Amino acid sequence: MDSCPFCNSKRIIKAGKVKLKREILQRYFCKKCGKFFQERRIKNKSYPARIILQAVSSYNSGYNLKEVKEILSRKFGEIPQSTIYSWIKDFSQVCTFSRIRNEILQKFKREEMILRQKFFHHQLYLFQMHQAKLNYQLKFEENKKFSLLKEYLLKVYERKIPEHIFVLEDEELEKRASQLKAKLLPIEKIEKESVAKSLLSFL
Ligand SMILES: [Zn+2]
Numbered sequence: 778m779d780s781c782p783f784c785n786s787k788r789i790i791k792a793g794k795v796k797l798k799r800e801i802l803q804r805y806f807c808k809k810c811g812k813f814f815q816e817r818r819i820k821n822k823s824y825p826a827r828i829i830l831q832a833v834s835s836y837n838s839g840y841n842l843k844e845v846k847e848i849l850s851r852k853f854g855e856i857p858q859s860t861i862y863s864w865i866k867d868f869s870q871v872c873t874f875s876r877i878r879n880e881i882l883q884k885f886k887r888e889e890m891i892l893r894q895k896f897f898h899h900q901l902y903l904f905q906m907h908q909a910k911l912n913y914q915l916k917f918e919e920n921k922k923f924s925l926l927k928e929y930l931l932k933v934y935e936r937k938i939p940e941h942i943f944v945l946e947d948e949e950l951e952k953r954a955s956q957l958k959a960k961l962l963p964i965e966k967i968e969k970e971s972v973a974k975s976l977l978s979f980l
Contacts, residue, residue: 778803778805778816781805781807781809781810781812781814782814782857782860783807783810783812783814783854783855783856784807784809784810784812784854784855785855785857786807786808786809786810788807788808788809789805789806789807789808790805790806790808791803791804791805791806792804792805792806792813795815802815802816803815803816804816810854810855824856824860828849828853828856829864829868831848831849831852831853832845832849832856832861832864832865833864833865833868833872833875835848835849836865836875836878837872837874837875837878838887838890838891839878839881839882839885839886839887839888839890840887842858842861842862842865843858845861845865846858846861849861874910877910877913880913881909881910881913884909884912885908885909885912889908889909890907890908890909890910891905891906891907891908891909892904892905892906892908892931892934893905893906894933894934894936904933904934906930906931906933906934908927908931911923911927911930912927915927
């Protein structure tokens with residue numbers, strides 16, 4: 778161990794031992810950032826999950842590695858870029874969006890990936906639409922039927938849907954709902970759970 782895993786500083790000193798079930802680890806203290814750490818670090822375990830998740834989600838929001846490092850350092854202090862890169866690599870196998878990130882970034886600028894609009898009715902609602910993902914999905918023949926859904930969502934975003942349909946009194950809404958005989962779109966249940974499980978295995 779020659780440098781601090783948090784800030785890369787070489788100003789580290791030995792600070793006792795940590796006794797685990799099967800081994801005794803050397804503990805260190807970093808004089809620069811004031812953090813303690815141990816000799817042996819298990820990949821992905823030396824940082825709290827929230828930092829790793831923030832890294833992966835920033836990366837998937839379109840920031841590049843260097844920008845992710847900057848975002849993290851503002852919030853949590855310096856983290857080596859190689860560490861961040863290893864998280865992103867590990868998560869790309871389970872995080873479905875990672876697989877399409879690069880393709881999406883060729884067509885969308887980061888700030889255009891998600892459309893956001895605020896609506897007010899009794900309280901503030903944030904409408905968000907991941908148009909980059911939606912566009913990606915609509916490329917596939919079997920998803921073409923959802924193009925009307927995209928049009929609809931875009932109209933909501935552009936405030937072209939008359940807002941009064943959202944502001945009916947509850948009673949009126951119920952009445953209308955019972956009159957509604959439209960066929961529901963066949964929506965496939967996506968195995969979110971298994972993805973979540975594999976994500977958890979990294980924590
Ligand atoms: Zn340090």
